[in-house]
Amino acid sequence: MFMSHHEQMIQVLREHGLRITEQRRSILDVIERSDKHPTAEEIFDDVRKINPGISLATVYRTLAMLRENGLIEQRFFSPEHDRSHFELSTASDHFHFLCLGCGKIIEFESADVVHILTDQLKTNHSVAKVIITCVCVEGYCAECVRRSK
Amino acid sequence: MFMSHHEQMIQVLREHGLRITEQRRSILDVIERSDKHPTAEEIFDDVRKINPGISLATVYRTLAMLRENGLIEQRFFSPEHDRSHFELSTASDHFHFLCLGCGKIIEFESADVVHILTDQLKTNHSVAKVIITCVCVEGYCAECVRRSK
DNA sequence: ATGTGTGCAAACGGTTTGCACACGG
DNA sequence: CCGTGTGCAAACCGTTTGCACACAT
Numbered sequence: 251m252f253m254s255h256h257e258q259m260i261q262v263l264r265e266h267g268l269r270i271t272e273q274r275r276s277i278l279d280v281i282e283r284s285d286k287h288p289t290a291e292e293i294f295d296d297v298r299k300i301n302p303g304i305s306l307a308t309v310y311r312t313l314a315m316l317r318e319n320g321l322i323e324q325r326f327f328s329p330e331h332d333r334s335h336f337e338l339s340t341a342s343d344h345f346h347f348l349c350l351g352c353g354k355i356i357e358f359e360s361a362d363v364v365h366i367l368t369d370q371l372k373t374n375h376s377v378a379k380v381i382i383t384c385v386c387v388e389g390y391c392a393e394c395v396r397r398s399k
Numbered sequence: 400m401f402m403s404h405h406e407q408m409i410q411v412l413r414e415h416g417l418r419i420t421e422q423r424r425s426i427l428d429v430i431e432r433s434d435k436h437p438t439a440e441e442i443f444d445d446v447r448k449i450n451p452g453i454s455l456a457t458v459y460r461t462l463a464m465l466r467e468n469g470l471i472e473q474r475f476f477s478p479e480h481d482r483s484h485f486e487l488s489t490a491s492d493h494f495h496f497l498c499l500g501c502g503k504i505i506e507f508e509s510a511d512v513v514h515i516l517t518d519q520l521k522t523n524h525s526v527a528k529v530i531i532t533c534v535c536v537e538g539y540c541a542e543c544v545r546r547s548k
Numbered sequence: 549a550t551g552t553g554t555g556c557a558a559a560c561g562g563t564t565t566g567c568a569c570a571c572g573g
Numbered sequence: 574c575c576g577t578g579t580g581c582a583a584a585c586c587g588t589t590t591g592c593a594c595a596c597a598t
Contacts, residue, residue: 269552269597290588305555310588312553331480331533332563333587347520347529356524366511367536371496375505378544380496384480386533387516395527418572418577439563454580459563461578481588482562 256282259321266319276301277312278321287325287335287346287355326384327355345385351394405431408470415468425450426461427470436474436484436495436504475533476504494534500543509534 253261259278260270268274280296281288288296294309313336316322325335327348343364347356364382371377402410408427409419417423429445430437437445443458462485465471474484476497492513496505513531520526 267552271553271597273554303555307556307589308554311590314589326475326480326533331475331483334480345516347524347526349526350530356520356526358519358524360515360519362515363512366509366515367494367534370507370509371505371536371538375496375507376541377496377498377505378539378541380536380538381499382535383537384475384533384535385516386531387520387529388532389520389526389528389530392525392527416577420572420578422579452580456564456581457579460565463564 262319262321268315268319272301273297273304273308274312274315276304277309278316281316281322281336281338287327287337289333289335291333293336326386331386343382345387347387347389349391349394350388351390351398354391356391411468411470417464417468421450422446422453422457423461423464425453426458427465430465430471430485430487436476436486438482438484440482442485475535480535492531494536496536496538498540498543499537500539500547503540505540 256278260275263270263274276297277293279300280293284293284296286292290306290309290313293313294304294306297304297309313322313324317324320339322336323339325337325346326333327335327346342359343361344357344359345363347358348354349356363385367382368380371380405427409424412419412423425446426442428449429442433442433445435441439455439458439462442462443453443455446453446458462471462473466473469488471485472488474486474495475482476484476495491508492510493506493508494512496507497503498505512534516531517529520529
C-alpha cells in the first residue's frame with residue numbers, strides 16, 4: 251500500500267515513540283511545501299497561517315527534533331551565517347549556490363568534490379573519517395549580471 | 400627597505416586614512432601570533448593580557464574594520480556555526496578540516512575543488528560569477544580514531 | 549491516567565550600538 | 574584642535590529554557 255512522503259516521515263516519528271501533534275504535522279508540511287530553504291522564523295510565519303496559536307518555541311523544538319531524527323537538515327547560506335535554514339533530508343549529497351543579486355538558491359550535485367576533498371584529507375593529512383558539513387558558494391547568476399548592464 | 404608583515408598591515412590602514420591606535424596594533428598582533436583561529440572572545444582575552452583596559456566592543460569594531468580592509472577573514476568551524484573565527488588573509492585559498500574529537504583544525508589547499516565547483520556552476524547552472532565562501536569539512540583525525548580503540 | 553509536547557515569557561550568548569570622553573593626526 | 578576611536582552599558586536578535594497546562598497515547 252502507498253504511503254506519501256509526509257506519512258513516511260510521520261511514521262518515522264511514531265516508530266521513535268514520538269507523539270504526532272497538529273503542530274508537528276503542520277511544521278513538516280510547511281517545510282515539504284516550501285520552495286525555498288526557510289528559516290525558523292519563516293516556517294513560523296507560514297505555519298501560523300494554518301495554526302495561528304503555535305509558538306516560535308515549538309517551531310524551534312520541533313526543528314531540533316526533526317533534525318535529530320534525520321528528517322531535515324540545517325544549512326547556512328547568508329554571507330554571515332547568522333541564521334539557520336532548513337530543508338528535507340535527501341538521499342544524495344548536494345550543495346547550494348546563493349545568488350547575491352536576487353537571493354535565489356541553486357542546488358547542485360558534485361560527487362567529484364566530495365571525493366577529492368575526502369581523498370586529499372585521508373592521504374595527505376592523516377584524517378580518518380570525513381564528514382562534509384557545508385560548502386557555501388556565492389556569487390551572481392547569469393540573469394543578475396545581464397540585468398545589471 | 401624591509402617592512403614586517405605587521406607593519407605592512409599597519410601601512411594599509413594608514414593609507415585608508417585610519418588611525419593607528421594601541422588597541423588596533425595589539426589586536427592585529429594577537430591574530431598574527433595565534434596558532435589557532437581565534438574567536439572574538441579569545442582575541443579579547445589575549446589582548447587583555449597586554450592591554451587590560453581594552454573593551455570587547457573595540458575588539459568587535461576592530462575585527463569588522465580589519466575585515467573591510469581585507470586584512471583578516473571570518474570563518475565558521477563549529478558544527479552549529481554559532482560563532483565566528485578569525486585569521487589573517489592569505490594569498491592562496493584554503494579550506495579547513497575540524498576534528499570533532501580533539502578540536503584540531505587542519506588547513507589544506509585544493510585548487511581542484513575550486514575549479515570543479517566553479518566550472519560546474521558556470522556550465523550547468525547559468526552562474527556568472529562564483530565566490531566560494533566556505534568549505535567546512537569535519538570528521539575525526541587518525542589520532543582520535545586510534546585513541547578511541 | 550500518564551507523561552510528552554506546548555505556549556508563554558524570561559533567559560541566553562554572541563554581536564552591535566548610543567553616548568560621552570580620549571587621543572591620534 | 575578636530576574628528577575618529579574607545580569604554581561602558583544597554584540593546585539586539587536568533588535561539589533556548591523553566592514552568593504550568595494541554596493533549597496524544
